[in-house]
Amino acid sequence: MKKLYPYIFFFLLLTSTFFSCKSPEKEIAISLPEYEPKIVVEAYMEKGKPFSVLLSYSQSFFDEPDIPIVKGATINLSDGVTTYTLVEVDLDSIDLLQDNPIALATYLAGICPQIITNPTYFNQLMAFNKPFNYFICDSVDFNYNQFYTLTVDDNKGTVLTAQAKILPPVTIDQTSISTPNSEGKSNVLAQFQDNPSENNFYRFINNRNSLLSEPDNNFQFEADILNGEQIVLGSNFIYESGDTAWVTVYRLTSTYYDFLETAELAYQANGNPFAQPTTIKTNIIGGMGIFAGLSYDRQMILIP
């Protein structure tokens, strides 16, 4: 709904700037209070996939726009029985070697020799080009609904802990493609059944042609009003003949949903007068960010 107000706001701006050729924006000086950086964790567990962490610091808003990464930290992931210790990599080196897989694999093999014997693991680790500076050299056999504990010690006196689990994924029952509109573009729909015995949270993302592309839709919601209903989610009319539509429905824990929702609100609030500025809910005790399990069903649809 909040997404609608910017349209009305835009409409107002348009009518008011109709009278003025100047931009309605102007630069101003704001002095911010002294800021104490905090450690930010971003870590996702996924069944059958490598586990990596991006560990960075938050910054004062007007600091240089780079990612201040946390170096020399000790990170452990535990399922209560086994504890895995993550190894550190240099984010800049990965970034630099991004286009040269052999050099990158060689660099990572210097840290984790197992990489050489497990190319699938390496490929999965690099598949989404997401930045990380800590990872586990061997694959972890994640289980659904089991709690995992992440501990981060920056070895400078700060220790962070977080707990998370991976929910069993939802199943997309049906997908469909609409008839093309006058511009020859179609939309796709995904239909799934909400479990009425649980309060569920979902995230819907659809991409065009590649999962590395900017998503068309990306939103999360609580299925309280739709409890136990067949839920249908659709893309916009963006797909042309020959395209591949990627449709992903994530199932979220309430803590992951809260993080996504408040982070989205905070993101919106910087520039949208209708959004609520909000503090971000996190499950990282002593720090910021998110530790969550990823569980989803993804369908690839070819547009005829």
Place this chain on the structure above:
Amino acid sequence: MLKKTAFLFILISISIYVTAQQINISGYIKDDENGEDMPGATINIKGTATATTSNSYGYYSLSIPKDSSNVTLVISFIGYEKIERIINASKDIKLNIKLKVKTTELMEVTIEAKSEKDKVNSTQMSVTSIPVAQIKEIPALMGEVDVLKVLQLTPGVQSGTEGSTGLNVRGGGADQNLIILDEATVYNASHLLGFFSVFNADAVKSVDLYKGGFPAKYSGRLSSVVDIKMKDGNKKKFSGAGGLGLISSRLTLEGPLKKNKSSFIISGRRNYFDLITRAINKAREGDTSFNPIPNYFFYDLNAKVNYEINENNRLFLSGYFGKDVFKFNNEDFNFDFLWGNITSSLRWNHLFSPKLFSNTTLIVSNYNYSISNKFDQFEFSLGSNIRDYVSKLDFEYLPNNKHRISFGVHYNYHQFTPSRINGNSSDSSINFSSVQKLDAQEIGIYAGDDFDLTPLWKINAGLRFSGFFTQREFYNGIEPRFSVRYKPSDVISFKAGYARMFQYIHLISNSGVSLPTDIWYPSTKIVKPQESNQIAAGLTALLFKEKFTLTNEIYYKWLNKQVDFKDGADLFVNDDLDGEFVFGKGWAYGNEIQLEKTKGKTTGWISYTLSWSFRKFPDINFGQTFFPRYDRRHDISVIIMHKFTERLQASFSWVYGTGAATTLPIGRFYIADAPGATNVNQIKVIPEFQLRNSFRMPAYHRMDIGLTWKFKTKKLRSSELTFNLFNSYSRRNAFFIFFDQVEDKDGNPTSFQAKLVSLFPIIPSLTYNFKF
């Protein structure tokens, strides 16, 4: 407090009892030209200090000693010819009086709803009454005369955000104002995100804003009452008025249905933003880089009829219907968003005796919004509404010239539908609906007396019992109201007052602007009623041969059980809103000073408010005290109107206010997000907000200029052209501030920069008004 109030009532009873044998003169005061009732006219016994004023229906009642001869009544109303009537009577008489507009002072302008003398005399403090004629003279945004925005120019009243009609009175929230139109509550008094109010000035007769010292008949909101009355309609002849403006046009028709017995008024306003945007869309048709602008417009319709059955019985039926329409349609989907108010009031004035006046009112008031979305084979709709069924019985008892007693009983049945949601598909694979409904009953019983203790001392004491029944809970409270006036001379009086108010319903809004999706929600087991206590003291003085009126008031207000929302609260279509509230307290204090000139070629006022408003919630800002958005340390208004000639008139307004408190991020961090959620090269910058409202926007100031040229009257037809220059020095006032990422030519971020977004630059507008 209760003991004191009881004492006062005993005092009243004694003074009524000791009243000597008297006869009564009563009747209605009306405008001679159109037969409209005239509230607030003064009826004075010549040569004595005995006087009364007509009530809100123009009715008055005055007692004189029996068998007194040649008593002269002087009836006056500012801007009208004073008239005298000699009375020789030995029994009660009915005397209806018609007043004529002054013609002797053609070049003089007199603008005051209540006479200056009445302001000095009255116990009522913290009230602002602005005549509609004056509201129409003050320059306005896009030429749209706005009743509520003019109230923002008076001391103690602030607007929430740039250009908004929201009222923040004496440090109170925009949801703490009771806005009533012909006694019916208007729940969302704005169009287009609060930039225009729903009141069409052509249909409005009077506007009174109570900031404190609330009469006992009002209740339900903590900070103010805005009492708007519609015109009754011309009882003498058929007439019309209208205007063609930059963004809307108006037409009002009124006339007798039965001469001197019954009349009607119907008034409409249609905004035509949609015509402008449609033309732009058509001109850009075929341009693939252009996104068509959605259609938007609003309209209002006011209608009223009244009928004088006989001397003792009169009926009024009035209604308001307004709607905002926002449509965003193309071949792939239809999106319709409609919102608006409907109010209707049926009133019956009855005189049980010349001394006992009653008004019985039946009201239905409704606000709703609905959103419907069609997408492919799917239809989805949602909405919300609040509906009130109200009955009110109000009495005014005027036993003698020293007392004006009012009492009554109010009952309000509220129906809330916080959310209503439906979804279906043409193949029936999807079909669901969900409705959340709540209802509540609100009652009020009150009594009060405005009485002269001695010629110097006058007291207004009232007591109201209010109650709210919901979810098997019965919340209730006693609301004492008390004010005292000390008048050492005819030109100066000192006043002090105390009022307690309860508010049983709460606005679900988390934004600084008025949104159509802001809904009202009752007190529940979790959400307790809000409560305020206010004390105020001040003086009213007439200066420089009564050409100027100086008022100064100091106030302190305690706000208990205040409601706000959790960080990240989900307020939209949430069936568990109780879980989203947080509770705390507030307090506000300040001083308001105003110097007003109401006579002569140049009229207007200068006002300055120095004020503080605070909130403290255990769950907000770590329990620290913080300022609400509308806290303003300094607030200045300068309004000047000047009549150069009979034809040419100019108006000027300048406002200054301390910048609004606002929330800005202080830090930021990066999030790469899950696979597929962002572009491969993108990493999201998430702002980190810490404390609410810990920053200040730059100071707000703006100057508006208006010029009106009246054309020669031809065959009883008159017209005028009004030119307005809104924000004449084009001050870039802040609507909001954000931090933008500065990028180099390759799109790489290089730094961050704070930017201010303003909404309204200099805006000229031209309006043509006519009357026939």
